[in-house]
Amino acid sequence: MDVLQLVVSGLANGCIYGLIALGFVLIYKATEQVNFAQGDFMMLGAFVCLGLTNAEFLGLPFWVSVPIAILIMGAFGYTLEILVLRKMFGQPQVAVVILTIALGFVLRFFAGLIWGHEPVSLESPLAGKELRFGGLVLGMDEVTVILVTVVLTLLLYFYFNRTRLGVAMQASSQNQLAAYYMGIPVKRLNSLIWALAGAVAAVAGILFASKGSIEPSIGLLGIKAFAAAVIGGFGSLPGALLGGLIVGLIEPFSARYIAAGYSQVMPYLLLFLILVFRPHGILAQVHSKKV
Amino acid sequence: MRTVFKTSYDADINLFRHAPQAGWYAALLALALIVPFMFDDFWIGEATNMLIWAIAGMGLMILVGQTGQASLGHAAFLAVGCYANVLLQEKLGLPFIISFPLGGLIAGLAGVLIAIPTTRLHGIYLAIGTLAISILADDLIVIAEPLTNGVIGLFAPDIQIFGVSINRYAQPDMFYWLVLVVTVLVVLAYRNILRSSLGRSFAAVRDSEVSARAMGVNVAKTKAISFGISAGITGLAGALMGHFAGIFNNETFNIIISIQLLLMIVIGGLGSIHGAFFGAVIVAILPQAIAISRDMVTNALGMSSIAIPGLETAIFGAILIGFILFEPLGIYGRWIKIRTYFELFPFYRRDMFRRQKSYLKTERMR
Numbered sequence: 247m248d249v250l251q252l253v254v255s256g257l258a259n260g261c262i263y264g265l266i267a268l269g270f271v272l273i274y275k276a277t278e279q280v281n282f283a284q285g286d287f288m289m290l291g292a293f294v295c296l297g298l299t300n301a302e303f304l305g306l307p308f309w310v311s312v313p314i315a316i317l318i319m320g321a322f323g324y325t326l327e328i329l330v331l332r333k334m335f336g337q338p339q340v341a342v343v344i345l346t347i348a349l350g351f352v353l354r355f356f357a358g359l360i361w362g363h364e365p366v367s368l369e370s371p372l373a374g375k376e377l378r379f380g381g382l383v384l385g386m387d388e389v390t391v392i393l394v395t396v397v398l399t400l401l402l403y404f405y406f407n408r409t410r411l412g413v414a415m416q417a418s419s420q421n422q423l424a425a426y427y428m429g430i431p432v433k434r435l436n437s438l439i440w441a442l443a444g445a446v447a448a449v450a451g452i453l454f455a456s457k458g459s460i461e462p463s464i465g466l467l468g469i470k471a472f473a474a475a476v477i478g479g480f481g482s483l484p485g486a487l488l489g490g491l492i493v494g495l496i497e498p499f500s501a502r503y504i505a506a507g508y509s510q511v512m513p514y515l516l517l518f519l520i521l522v523f524r525p526h527g528i529l530a531q532v533h534s535k536k537v
Numbered sequence: 538m539r540t541v542f543k544t545s546y547d548a549d550i551n552l553f554r555h556a557p558q559a560g561w562y563a564a565l566l567a568l569a570l571i572v573p574f575m576f577d578d579f580w581i582g583e584a585t586n587m588l589i590w591a592i593a594g595m596g597l598m599i600l601v602g603q604t605g606q607a608s609l610g611h612a613a614f615l616a617v618g619c620y621a622n623v624l625l626q627e628k629l630g631l632p633f634i635i636s637f638p639l640g641g642l643i644a645g646l647a648g649v650l651i652a653i654p655t656t657r658l659h660g661i662y663l664a665i666g667t668l669a670i671s672i673l674a675d676d677l678i679v680i681a682e683p684l685t686n687g688v689i690g691l692f693a694p695d696i697q698i699f700g701v702s703i704n705r706y707a708q709p710d711m712f713y714w715l716v717l718v719v720t721v722l723v724v725l726a727y728r729n730i731l732r733s734s735l736g737r738s739f740a741a742v743r744d745s746e747v748s749a750r751a752m753g754v755n756v757a758k759t760k761a762i763s764f765g766i767s768a769g770i771t772g773l774a775g776a777l778m779g780h781f782a783g784i785f786n787n788e789t790f791n792i793i794i795s796i797q798l799l800l801m802i803v804i805g806g807l808g809s810i811h812g813a814f815f816g817a818v819i820v821a822i823l824p825q826a827i828a829i830s831r832d833m834v835t836n837a838l839g840m841s842s843i844a845i846p847g848l849e850t851a852i853f854g855a856i857l858i859g860f861i862l863f864e865p866l867g868i869y870g871r872w873i874k875i876r877t878y879f880e881l882f883p884f885y886r887r888d889m890f891r892r893q894k895s896y897l898k899t900e901r902m903r
């Protein structure tokens with residue numbers, strides 16, 4: 247039973263990593279840009295929802311503020327792309343990485359300025375409730391996290407592979423110039439994908455805030471999610487979730503069976519091994535470059 | 538503009554392009570030498586800090602600016618250099634003059650070891666791999682507590698060179714000159730690497746791996762050597778940083794330092810020694826500038842002193858965003874443009890340094 251409990255809480259944590267990783271992968275799949283600030287997007291999403299819900303701020307009902315927070319983060323992503331990222335069009339990948347790292351610094355600062363640096367918790371109806379299956383006690387929040395993540399991953403997967411818009415996004419990332427020739431509005435698609443990533447980040451943030459308290463530095467979780475995305479295979483949506491789950495599971499188990507200090511090390515050790523032996527992740531998307 | 542009439546092949550790779558250029562650098566060196574006579578101890582310390590960051594920046598610049606491999610993990614090599622240097626002095630009793638280069642060498646070897654698997658990666662994967670190294674190094678220092686004293690940290694002893702004892706607080710001017718000597722040596726080494734065939738193969742790998750391979754450059758080996766040299770120089774900077782800080786632990790070399798190092802050389806200007814120095818000036822001056830301007834604001838408004846946590850990194854980030862958007866070549870790039878404007882006056886055109894428009898093409902198959 248103990249092990250099963252560990253598995254469920256690990257899965258729930260892993261789903262959060264997976265959701266952040268989904269945001270990375272979405273942007274990467276459509277624009278080949280890497281958004282290092284995705285973790286900070288999640289932090290911002292959590293704080294926006296908190297600002298709408300909690301009594302000391304706006305005090306809206308939770309189920310009203312969730313869609314509003316998702317919309318706000320979507321709009322935020324859209325505007326950010328237009329104002330900042332569009333200038334990086336066609337520039338090297340690493341420049342975007344550095345830009346988004348800097349962006350993360352700035353976002354963290356403003357979140358701290360508005361909501362403070364003390365840990366606060368979201369007044370969520372999910373927190374504190376329990377579901378019982380026989381002897382197994384599961385937190386309502388953990389079950390919700392897992393369900394929402396799986397549904398969201400499936401939705402996004404079908405969106406990319408079955409809808410016109412999704413295919414157009416993939417096309418524009420594979421060859422921008424050719425996509426332009428086919429009449430795809432590449433720039434608008436880029437804005438849309440950043441909006442989508444913002445919305446996904448908001449979902450991740452709200453779920454994370456339901457599980458515990460939040461502070462501006464939780465954006466650094468993004469680094470772990472990044473490891474998750476690479477373990478799964480950068481550019482693959484199911485891979486992102488898979489990587490997130492692996493990282494989520496490896497942490498509690500290594501803390502329990504090796505030593506507490508190792509739970510921080512193991513995900514990165516795994517990441518390093520994966521990079522060495524299977525450089526493009528478990529569900530690889532890259533093959534050797536053709537000239 | 539001075540045009541050099543090249544009469545030999547050496548003219549392309551000479552250390553200085555023409556005599557006046559050598560004169561300017563000699564003047565700069567002379568100015569750097571007399572800094573301790575002009576400022577008080579506090580500013581000597583700040584200048585030393587700047588030089589140490591410049592050495593670290595040059596280390597990373599060889600990898601990022603010359604070979605085109607982004608690394609987010611160079612704090613790990615700072616840590617290796619720093620711990621190796623101090624441990625060799627404390628545990629083996631070696632003098633600084635031996636332990637310091639050995640520290641750099643050990644960091645360099647660590648770099649080569651890490652480069653062997655990671656050179657297969659490129660672009661974003663390399664950045665993530667090195668990021669993992671930085672985080673692992675942080676945790677390994679804590680785990681290897683018997684050697685590194687974990688989170689409590691180690692004390693750096695006073696430096697002993699030829700019977701002269703140098704402490705950062707007691708003899709700031711001596712410490713400054715020591716760091717200056719190391720800086721000059723590193724600059725010379727850096728320049729000479731660039732003038733050699735190794736430096737040219739670095740540039741070939743940076744500009745196009747495929748064409749470099751076609752030209753007969755061993756890409757994996759070149760990357761590994763670049764990683765090694767880069768880590769070695771960074772290790773030297775780390776050793777100096779340890780003596781400068783006096784006491785250090787795993788937090789001294791955390792992931793934020795790695796990121797800051799990379800951001801620093803981007804602000805300074807990638808691909809030039811000048812860039813490492815300009816970036817270091819920003820990193821060293823910024824905290825002081827913020828403190829001074831905050832005092833001025835609070836005095837002017839008559840308030841008590843206010844502290845805004847994270848302001849420093851936020852301003853650093855904002856400066857960086859500004860540079861990437863409006864001046865991707867960094868401070869050095871801006872300086873080149875201004876200089877060209879005056880050299881060509883009145884013939885400078887606005888689009889002279891314009892980038893060629895490029896479109897993205899992925900390597901993914903699905």
